[in-house]
Amino acid sequence: MQMNRRKALATAAAFGALLVAGLLRPVAAFAAWNKGAFGAKSAGDALKGLGVANAEPSAAIVIEAPQIAENGAVVPIEVMSNIPGTTALAVLIEKNPFPLAGRFEFMEGALPFVKLNVKMGETSDVRVIATAGGKHFVATKEVKVTIGGCGG
């Protein structure tokens, strides 16, 4: 009886552990967040973290952003790539404390386009990297910020 009870307890504990593991599983449904690239404090290090080297300047990357942003807390940035076979777009705000703002992967069924609002601490170049066929392309656009959006 005593043994059975122990066995039952052990089983319950194991089951509990499985449940916990199960509860944590939704996290695994998302791709791993690139801590190295997003934690980088310079655009160069962020690009290293993304594995981007020798990006070739391209006029086929379209960046729509205000020339002057009055409110750095909400700067609308629209990015599109006309490079055939573009599979990913990364947006970097060069002078932000952590330059990499986002990276998007486009699978079959999606166009290489994204629009998002970002915070900008100060006037900075916005650099966009497009990846197509294993090659990287780059375009930049300067956004002047009159009131920064990062501090309190």
Place this chain on the structure above:
Amino acid sequence: MRATLGAGFTDVRVLMSHAMETGQRKDASGKVIPLHFIQNVTAKLNGKTVIEGEVSQAVSRNPVFSFRLKGGQKGDKLELSWLDNTGVTNKTDGTIA
């Protein structure tokens, strides 16, 4: 979420309610408000993943994302989900109109 058929593509716009704290702001007592931001964003069309995004705390509070899908049809099902740095996740469903 709003998804409408446009000229040759489906325009998807989604709002996510989130504080997107940068970890640099201080509250009234001078204490730093901890980092709290969405890290992953996934878009699915009829159950198939079409966009996988990773973002940083630089994305503005209550993020609004716009995406474009090709080949979408009226009534197609869309699912947008996110995961933040504290493990909280949320999901919005929509239909192409």
